[in-house]
Amino acid sequence: MNSAIPVDVLEKRAADQRRQLHNSVSELRQSVRDRLDVKRNVREHLWAASGVLGVVGLVVGYALTGVFTAD
DSSP: OOOSSOHHHHHHHHHHHHHHHHHHHHHHHHHHHHHTOHHHHHHHTHHHHHHHHHHHHHHHHHHHHHHHTOO
């Protein structure tokens, strides 16, 4: 069961693979962090967020008015 590849070469390959995996995970974390950044997303989509919040406010106001003015 002895391999024809020297141990030091296998260790170097394993270290390279670990480094590559670590870099891939770091890049994934950074990209997820960037996509889920609330301040940046609100800044980029300010008008859409304002419109949605305005409509939600109108609906809630209308519902509360209907509750308090019921006959």
